[in-house]
Amino acid sequence: MDAETRAEILEATNRALCEHGYAGLTVQRIAEESSVTSAAIHYHFDTKEELLNAFLDDRIERFESKLSCGASDPRKRLDAVLDAVFNPEDPDVDGFPVALMELKAQAPYHELFRERFLDLDDVMRGTVADIVRDGVETGAFDEADPAEIARLVTTMSNGAHARAVALDEHPAETRRVVEDALELHLGWTPGAEVER
Template identity: 35%
Template sequence: MEATYDAISDTGYSDLTIQDIADEFDRSKTLIYYHYDGREELLVDFLDYVMKQFRTMLPDSTESPQEELETLVDTLLPTTIDEEPFQVMLAMFELRVNAPYDTNCREQYRAVEDELNTLLVDILSRGVEMGEFENIDPEIEAELFVSLLIGTRARRLTVYDPKESITSLKEALQYHIDRITATPEGNA
């Protein structure tokens, strides 16, 4: 998986071959084919690998719900990105585009979205219970946030250069967070 990460960082998704991965791997190309029928099957496992790493970066409940939500936005949508992580994020986006044609890929993305949704429901529910968020429906808001985050990430990857700031996009998400945040007089 690390060899795949390195190969994607160097060549990107569209030009990536098993040979590129083998060149980064300290074992033979034959071993890769022993475990995988081809590039797409390997990339579905790579998606799982990347998602497991991503999960370790998610906020924990030691922060306030609003801070957790803001940390999640910052984690998913860095304002600027170095070239190497950008190439990997772009490859994951390109892999997502294949999901309608690849059941395994679609299931992997659905699992990721379900996990993200569950995390958001938890954050938003705790925020409502603590009076930090308005009396919103956490499940509906979570669905909205999943869509906003995925859509914003797609825009980030497709219309902005890696070093170009997406401050305006993040300000729009912060505006929504501020809208659902309870006002001090609403807590009284």
């Protein structure tokens, strides 16, 4: 299928998923959100699972691009990760966090979903670990285990996501705690001006 049709189907999937939830998601409802017919959606994606797999893949790519910033300084790069994770531009856009939580709850029943969430986890932990490794090497951070810091930040972001959905709490509440822990681990105050 051409990239444009694919993008349109995935955007419509996002809207339908946010509006009707996982249980209420049907190809008919996705078609209603787009100019693509039900028949065309069925043609491109054999099952709802395949469609949602492609949808998750697309979201992971977007998230990956948000995690990276143009800066080379590890402190600026870590700040950019914290921004992307704990202060997303539109935390409640279209109820996406709720839909994502439903898909996580479905992972035990859908191997494809589980694989995508494992991919997402790899992307996030890999990004943070790379930054910490660079920062320790250049002396921007104190000696620290990159894999452990990556696990700390990622698990706190998983927790912040669950709290946003279950408790209606803004992820920035979690950010404060992560920043204090990073200060102890890395000897660096997140958000502080980077000296030149």
